[in-house]
Amino acid sequence: MSELMSVAEELDAADALAAVRERFVLDDVTYLDGNSLGALPAHVPDRVADVVRRQWGELRIRSWDESGWWTAPERIGDRIAPLVGAAPGQIVVGDSTSVNVFKAVVAAVRMAGEDGPGRDEILVDASTFPTDGYVAESAARLTGCAVRAVTPAEVPAALGERTAAVLLNHADYRTGRLHDLPGLTAAVHAAGAYAVWDLCHSAGALPVGLDEHGVDLAVGCTYKYLNGGPGSPAFLYVRRDLQDRFDSPLPGWNSHAEPFGMRPGYAPASGAVRGRVGTPDILSMLALEASLDVWDGVSVEAVRAKSLALTDFFLRCVGEYVPDGRVASMTPDAHAERASQVALRCDDAGDVMRRLIGRGVVGDFRAPDVLRFGFTPLYVGFADVERAARLLAEVLAEGPAPAV
Ligand SMILES: Cc1ncc(COP(=O)(O)O)c(C=O)c1O
DSSP states (O other): OOHHHHHHHHHHHTOTTGGGGGGBOOOSSEEOOTTTSOOOBTTHHHHHHHIIIIIITTSGGGHHHHTOOTTHHHHHHHHHGGGGTOOTTSEEEOSOHHHHHHHHHHHHHHHHHHHOSOOOEEEEETTOOHHHHHHHHHHHHHHTOEEEEEOGGGHHHHOOTTEEEEEEESBOTTTOBBOOHHHHHHHHHHTTOEEEEEOTTTTTTSOOOTTTTTOOEEEEOSSSTTOOOTTOOOEEEEOGGGGGGOOOSSOOGGGBSSGGGOOSSOOBOSSGGGGOOSOOOHHHHHHHHHHGGGGTTOOHHHHHHHHHHHHHHHHHHHHHHSOTTSOEEOSOSSGGGBOSEEEEEOTTHHHHHHHHHHTTEEOEEETTTEEEEEOOTTTOOHHHHHHHHHHHHHHHHTOSOOOO
16 A cells, blocks of 8 residues: 555544545545535435425425425525525525526626716626626626626725626636635725625535625525535525615516515515525425535534645645646645635646546546546545545556547
8 A cells, every 4th residue: 555545544534524425425436526516415316206206296386385395495595504604594595606696796786886876897707607707797788887807816906986896706616716705805895895706616615704704795506515416506695784785687576575466566575585586496406405414513614624634635646646747736735725626737638537537536627728626525535535646647647648
């Protein structure tokens, strides 16, 4: 056994979260793609079968009340709340992240407009996941604003009297860089603007502290580190003291103060419910609700500690196994700047990842040259990490695939 294998064994033996892996359906594959699609919690299929067979099949329409379907968006929001540092009553689950980005950015610009004239600029993270940029651009056109793309580091200098809203990613989807949510939120507030955070790559991976840091609005997906399943609904956080001012650009009947009043005019409900639009996607939503049970007895702080240990160990193993210069890490070394993934750049990344997957180590490839490895502390262990780095080194040692 190599030295790194023994280190992995010791780290796994001391890992307080090791037993949580049993709560998931996993096999011999080393799965480092939970930052794209989280693994399936083992109890979810039976729970979903019950929703389909009994709640839908037998209770039918009664389930809107009797099985709690109607209140699921807020109820599940409250389950997610402690994982992102929010008190109850501020998160609603539903729609995709893209749709929630739209609601949040337009609502933020509308609030800025109420505060006073002249705020006609939206700052957007220049390295953002594309959907946020597309949606912000459209939101800007609808609200008479202009979008300015800046890196998160440039945000403080770019803020000014014209800034209405700032849309930022807590963690960069490509590099795994963690941005300074407390500091940037404070800077946005000092400029009189509103901060909208995309938490897709941090929710369930590390503490976010939404309430503590006074974040205005936030969105995130639930199919990565929250393991809700493919296309599971996203969430929207609206800070409690802003809820009465949250003017949704998508005012559906589900966020009406009296949804069954069937009134021709819209009157918003109070509370996080204002973020709802239409009929919730119950099957997917209740699969998510079931999947959140894996967090019973697990703190997000413990997850963060293990996440950093996993990424540290991966970087160490890559450093020892992979020949110098073959890959370059894009992920910051500093813990304060690292989320729960490691991104390695190499020219033939697409081909390398294809061959690595062929050997049973699943990460992903982001064009044009990035190998992405996500570390979900709930089910990834240190032996997985060592194996992934060792097989990656083997694949890299084979050299680039011959041109055809
Ligand atoms: C950072 C980030 N924002 C937004 C999205 C898009 O989410 P959705 O497909 O739920 O709209 C993703 C998807 O991976 C993402 O990583």
